[in-house]
Amino acid sequence: MESTVKDINNLIKRRYEELNELTEKGIKPYAYSFDVDSDSEDIKQNYNENEKRNVKIAGRLMAIRRMGKASFAHIMDYKGRVQIYLRKDEIGDQYTAFKLMDIGDVVGVEGYVFKTKTGEISVHVTSLELLSKSLRPLPVAKEVIDEDGNKIVYDQFADKELRYRQRYVDLIVNPEVKEIFVYRSKIITAMRTYLDAEGYLEVETPVLQPLYGGAAAKPFISHHNSLDIDLYLRIADELYLKRLIVGGFNGVYEISKDFRNEGMDRLHNPEFTMMELYVSYKDYNWMMEFVEKMINHICKTVFGTLEFTYGKHQINFEAPWKRISFVEAIEGKTGLNVINATDEELREGAKKLGIEVSSVEGRAKLIDEIFGTVVEPDLIQPTYVIDYPLILSPLAKKHRSKDGLVERFEAYIAGWEICNAFSELNDPIDQRKRFEDQVKLKEAGDEEAHQIDEDFLRAIEYGMPPTAGLGVGIDRLVMLLNNQSSIRDVIFFPQMRPEV
């Protein structure tokens, strides 16, 4: 049994010995179930001096204070911690067994609620049962509340690498981590509830795709053995969801993982969560208002406010959000009109801004770089950047009145892109031409240019209604609303190099 544990040390060895001793006493160290009828929060919130309420609770031992024939301990359940009190003269053999239990063990307890001399609401144990023996020492921090009511934590489990690799431990010993993930879940639920209430249908489309598309990104490649073909993990849901609009759904959305084979940093994880929504007979103007309403709904239902602190910024989500034109924003900062400028002028302009310009850099890349350098960092309050150059947007519909532009917007908050949306291109002839232009870019060395998706073209040749489409980066939204600076802190298991 012990040989299965690689890094045996004395602490672990000791716990195996305790496990054996417990087994010899006839105690089964891994129980099948325990009837719980209360929790730590319920006990503390519904305390009545005059009533010795009986409760059954279960949780993990997080602190033990033994005083000979009596002991105090804290157990932690899903809701928090509560103190328990055990006496040898009351629980006899169970007290002897308790001596073989450790911090980290999961126990079930029955007892009555009381208040100690020092005023802590606790459970006076009448029965204690081991539910799961913990064989590894938990890196428990000590907590104390000072005179001012501030919580001071000593020796907190802080090593980021260990916290990410062993998230289960992180979640046990750092309760605020759990909170963020609960908010993450609530944010997604609020979004789904809103979309459902608006009458849109949640759907699922392929993760494994023979062609990848819908975004500019490098894919992961996998292989199907029986078909003997390479398949790509999707970089976006877009092209499949639009096929469903062709099929006659009036509004479809999907909340799911996308995969992009690119660098990792505090804003990027190789797999990340995206919500994409497509609504027929609507355009990007409608979508801008929809996004404001949806985000406001999420903020209010989950957090009860539209005011958030992010880093040193105060962010207010109150609609309507500011709107600025992509081209005018750049022109205002640099005097450069990126639509009319020649390639050479763009190149010069970029160089002046300190952007590294390689000779292969295409026009689209240059424009994007310039925008990222001069405009993006200033977009702290929610801002719609609207009407993008056509060459940046091969799937968006041409602007109804402005040449060289498409009807597209991105929402920027705290300097990051939070969502991307457009009036979807539904003209199959134009779409084919855009794909062909992408192929030329690919041939010129742009690894992220689109492939031609003949089946998608066939679909819209049947006729796709006018449609508004949206993509929202869920991880970044969660970061923003929880004041987290790294995407790794809102993903349970962020990508890491394998352990040796």
Add this chain to the structure above:
RNA sequence: GGGCGCGUAGCUCAGCGGUAGAGCAUCUGCCUUUUAAGCAGAGGGUCGGUGGUUCGAGACCACCCGCGCUCACCA
């Protein structure tokens, strides 16, 4: 990929050329309302890895591995 930083006991850290340390955790003894419980004692380390410099290396040098921050890339 570049720059900076980190890796010493289960956890948090000190040590920066001369016998591997502290607090918590663990173990033994005492202790029936404690709460960073207390008191007395004990065990615990290939100092991330491999080479090198040196009489002598956690410490200095080189390379490697892993992580963090940051820049680039990634709309």
